[in-house]
Amino acid sequence: MSSAPDILADAVERALRSAVGAENAGPAIIRPCADPKFGDYQANGVMALAKRLGQNPRALAEKVIAELQFSDVSEPPTVTGAGFINFRLTPSFVTRQIAAATNDERLGVPTVAQPKTVVIDFSSPNVAKPMHVGHVRSTIIGDCLARVLRFLGHRVITDNHLGDWGTQFGMLIIGWKRFRNDEALQQDAIGELERLYKYVNDHKELRDDAKAELVKLQQGDAENHEIWQKIIDLSMQEFSKTYQRLGVSFDHTLGESFYNPMLKDVVEELKRLNLARESEGAMCIFFEDNPELKKTSPLLIQKADGAFLYGTTDMATLKCRIDQWHPDEIVYVTDARQQLHFKQVFAAARKWWEKPPDLRHVYFGTILGEDGKPLKTRDGTPVKLADLLDEAEERALSVVTEKNPTLPLVERQQIARAVGIGAVKYADLSQNRTTDYVFSWSKMLAMNGNTAPYMQYAYVRVQSIFRKAGATKADIATVSLEHAAELDLAKHILRFPETLHAVAEDDKPNWLTGYLYDLTGKFSAFYENCPVLQSAEPTRSSRLLLCRLTADVIKRGLNLLGIEVIEQM
Numbered sequence: 001m002s003s004a005p006d007i008l009a010d011a012v013e014r015a016l017r018s019a020v021g022a023e024n025a026g027p028a029i030i031r032p033c034a035d036p037k038f039g040d041y042q043a044n045g046v047m048a049l050a051k052r053l054g055q056n057p058r059a060l061a062e063k064v065i066a067e068l069q070f071s072d073v074s075e076p077p078t079v080t081g082a083g084f085i086n087f088r089l090t091p092s093f094v095t096r097q098i099a100a101a102t103n104d105e106r107l108g109v110p111t112v113a114q115p116k117t118v119v120i121d122f123s124s125p126n127v128a129k130p131m132h133v134g135h136v137r138s139t140i141i142g143d144c145l146a147r148v149l150r151f152l153g154h155r156v157i158t159d160n161h162l163g164d165w166g167t168q169f170g171m172l173i174i175g176w177k178r179f180r181n182d183e184a185l186q187q188d189a190i191g192e193l194e195r196l197y198k199y200v201n202d203h204k205e206l207r208d209d210a211k212a213e214l215v216k217l218q219q220g221d222a223e224n225h226e227i228w229q230k231i232i233d234l235s236m237q238e239f240s241k242t243y244q245r246l247g248v249s250f251d252h253t254l255g256e257s258f259y260n261p262m263l264k265d266v267v268e269e270l271k272r273l274n275l276a277r278e279s280e281g282a283m284c285i286f287f288e289d290n291p292e293l294k295k296t297s298p299l300l301i302q303k304a305d306g307a308f309l310y311g312t313t314d315m316a317t318l319k320c321r322i323d324q325w326h327p328d329e330i331v332y333v334t335d336a337r338q339q340l341h342f343k344q345v346f347a348a349a350r351k352w353w354e355k356p357p358d359l360r361h362v363y364f365g366t367i368l369g370e371d372g373k374p375l376k377t378r379d380g381t382p383v384k385l386a387d388l389l390d391e392a393e394e395r396a397l398s399v400v401t402e403k404n405p406t407l408p409l410v411e412r413q414q415i416a417r418a419v420g421i422g423a424v425k426y427a428d429l430s431q432n433r434t435t436d437y438v439f440s441w442s443k444m445l446a447m448n449g450n451t452a453p454y455m456q457y458a459y460v461r462v463q464s465i466f467r468k469a470g471a472t473k474a475d476i477a478t479v480s481l482e483h484a485a486e487l488d489l490a491k492h493i494l495r496f497p498e499t500l501h502a503v504a505e506d507d508k509p510n511w512l513t514g515y516l517y518d519l520t521g522k523f524s525a526f527y528e529n530c531p532v533l534q535s536a537e538p539t540r541s542s543r544l545l546l547c548r549l550t551a552d553v554i555k556r557g558l559n560l561l562g563i564e565v566i567e568q569m
Contacts, residue, residue, distance in 0.1 A: 001100045001108060003497050005030040005041060007073050008087055012043045015067035019060065024053060032495070039078070039086035040491060047083045057083030089491060091481055098490045099479045102545050107553055109497040111153030119157045119321050119357075120146050122333035123248070126163035127235040127255070128172055128193040131242050132382035133375055133439075134335065137364045140425045140562060141433055142333040143248045144509045145362070147560045148500055157325055161317065162255030164232050170214030171200040176227050177213075189234040245389055245421060247562055259316040263308045266316045267301055275351050276301055285311075285348045292343065299344040314345045315352075322357065329358040331507065336363040336434070362507040365436035367428075375439050389421060395445055396420030399453070403569060415566055419445075419453050422563040426452030429561055430513035450517040452563055455554065458520040459565045462551040469533055469544060480542045485529040489522045489546060496553050500560070509561060516557045523550045 012028035019025075029044040046064060050057035061083040068077065074087040101108030122142020125131045142158070150156045175196030184192040200206050217224040236253070243249065267283055270276035276283050281304030287293035301312040321330060332342055342361040349356045369375045375383055397416035404412065427444035430451075431437040447453050481487045492515075499515040502508075532543045555565045 001097065001104070001110065003108075003110075004073065004089055004093070004097070004494060005498055007070060008041055008043065011068055011070040011073075012064065012085070014069065015064045016046075016049070018067040019063045020049065020053060024049070032498075033086060038080055038084075039075075039088040041074075041087045041089075043085040043087070046085060050083060061085050091487055094487060094490050094494065095479050095481050097494050098481070098546075098549065101493065102479065102549055107496060107549070107556060108494065109151070109500060115153050115155055116328035117155045117157065117325060118149055119159060119325060119327045119330045120149075120333065121159050121161050121331065123243075123250075124161045124163065124334070125235075125239060126168075127232050128168070128190065128197060129235075130190045130194065131239060131385040133367055133385060133388055134382060135385055136388070136424065137335070137367065137428055137433070138333045139243075139246060139248055140428055141362065141364060141509060142331075143246070143562050144429055144512075144560065145331065145333070145503070145507060147562060148503050148509075148512070151560060152500060152504060154504075157252065157327070158250045159321075160250040160253040162232075162253060164235075164255035165257040165260055167211075167214060168197060169217055169228055169231070170210035170212070171197050171206075172231055173213040173217060173224050173227050174206060174210045175200045176231070185234070190238045193231060193234065242385055242389070246425075247421075247564075254317075256313050259313050259320060260308075262316040262320065263312045266312060266319060267308070270301065270315070270352070273352070275348065280304065285344070285351070287344065287347050290347050293347055296340060296344070299341075299348055310341070311345065311348075314341075315348060318345070318349055318359075319352075322353070327357045329360065331360045331362055333362045333364070336365055339363055360507065362433070364433040365431075368436050368438045370438055370440060372438070389424065391441075392420035392424045393417050394420075395441055396423065396453075399445060399447075400569065407568075415569060418564040418566050419456060419569070422452035422456060422558070425561060425563055426455065426513060429509040430517075432510055433508060450513065452558075453569075455516055455520065455558060456563075456566055457569050458523070459551055459554045459558070460567065460569050462523065462547055462554070463567060465532060465544070465547050478538060478542065479545055480539065482539075483526075483530050485522075485526040486543070486546060489519075489526040489550065492519055492522045493546075493549055493553055496557070512557055512561060516554060519550065519553060519557075523547075 009028040009030045012030070013025065016025035016028065026045065026049060030041050031044055033039050033042045043064075046061045047057040050060040053060075058079060061079045065077050065079065065085060072090045073093045074089055078086045080086055097108065120142050123135060123139040125135050146156045146158050172193060179196055179199055181192060181195075184195070200210055213224060217228055232255075267276065270285065271283065276285050278284075279286075279298065282300055283302040284298035284300050286298045287296070299311045300309050301315065302308055318330070321327060334342075339361060342359075342363075346359040346361070349359060367375045377383055393413075393416050396419040397412060400407070400412045400415050400419065407415075423444040427439070428437075443449070444451055445453055447457060479490075481490050495515065499511055502511045526543075526546065530543055532540065532547060535543060558565055
């Protein structure tokens with residue numbers, strides 16, 4: 001079914017072509033009204049068009065209104081300000097749309113007409129090191145974007161670009177050979193590997209030996225390659241446990257080592273195309289034609305000693321993804337500190353390919369402690385992600401036990417897992433990803449406010465209505481939106497598709513968390529003002545349909561955030 005914004009946009013575009021000529025008219029921009037008193041939607045862009053054509057914007061808006069043609073989608077539109085066109089949906093249109101959404105397993109969300117192939121690069125931990133709190137943002141933001149894009153109908157390819165190659169492996173290999181504790185390795189593989197690395201790194205007399213072991217690895221030494229593979233396997237076993245807890249999976253896990261054989265050829269091709277040139281012995285890509293980057297350092301792709309760098313690997317990775325998957329878009333989800341690096345990689349790609357994919361760096365801020373500094377343990381080290389998730393489940397179990405002490409322990413633990421992990425995810429996804437945010441257990445586990453526990457409880461509360469309702473005709477009811485609170489809730493439900501498109505377009509999951517929080521508020525107003533179970537038929541069944549649709553949207557929305565719903569709390 002066509003959404004209200006799509007219908008309005010088509011009507012406004014036709015009216016614009018009629019008012020100013022097809023050669024002058026541009027696409028219509030339909031946005032929700034910032035202030036509901038003006039209506040439900042607003043057509044923007046008339047003022048910019050009027051300015052370009054040298055016309056009075058308000059007069060042009062009135063002219064567009066006169067040309068508008070649609071049935072009963074909207075009440076007669078109005079003009080406010082310098083030329084904003086406002087639309088208020090008619091109850092009959094909302095009723096038809098809600099009825100259609102109720103009978104649609106996709107809840108009124110159509111798949112896109114032109115699906116894209118989108119590669120999403122996220123998480124990317126380093127082998128032989130524990131995943132820490134810094135990895136949680138990349139992991140859950142990337143997973144959420146993948147879920148939303150897939151639901152909208154795009155072909156999504158997720159890739160976990162592991163840090164599994166580099167100078168650290170010389171230290172790890174010599175540590176493995178000389179100082180390995182097999183008992184510790186069995187009990188905590190990542191902890192033991194981390195200890196080995198630190199031990200060798202702290203003893204300068206071992207560094208030359210470590211370099212020699214690295215060279216042997218790079219030259220294909222069988223013993224060192226076997227040790228390297230064991231280190232990767234042990235690391236992946238630990239990473240997999242964390243990903244399983246988070247409900248995150250990947251289509252591919254292609255680490256830096258996968259691209260290592262390609263690096264020499266990439267450098268040679270960039271040199272042959274005159275995209276890279278020598279500077280002080282190193283091979284670099286310069287950006288003299290880029291106003292933003294021309295004053296920055298160049299992108300180094302080979303050091304004077306012949307060694308390759310992150311930039312080389314990223315260029316090789318990009319080439320491989322384009323050659324193998326032919327993507328329309330490639331999205332990199334990393335922290336904000338890598339902004340300059342990716343601007344350079346993307347600029348280099350635009351030199352290399354005439355029409356590269358749409359390359360986007362979805363960056364995020366830092367998780368802060370309540371002291372306003374990056375979140376760390378008392379000894380100043382990053383908080384391990386596994387420890388963070390353990391504490392989330394423990395704290396959630398305390399809350400669940402306090403609320404439902406008579407529930408069997410196994411059930412309380414299952415609820416605590418969903419609530420605790422969900423709280424960590426939701427607290428992160430509800431932020432504007434580009435900013436830092438303060439990590440607060442009390443806020444993220446609160447049963448009120450914009451939190452996962454509140455959203456999960458809202459779902460449980462709606463579900464409880466159906467347990468009390470017993471037999472119902474809700475599945476065959478005719479929708480009737482007679483009360484203002486019913487209409488308001490219904491209109492908000494219909495905004496689910498446009499919310500998901502906003503998440504996809506802006507790479508911001510907080511559009512979805514904000515939508516869901518507002519949905520629960522509108523449902524509360526509806527439930528307080530519109531008796532459901534106490535109403536006579538057919539009103540009772542119609543309102544039960546609204547309840548069902550609300551629960552389904554909450555469940556689907558939380559699922560797209562990677563958060564479980566539960567049937568009781």
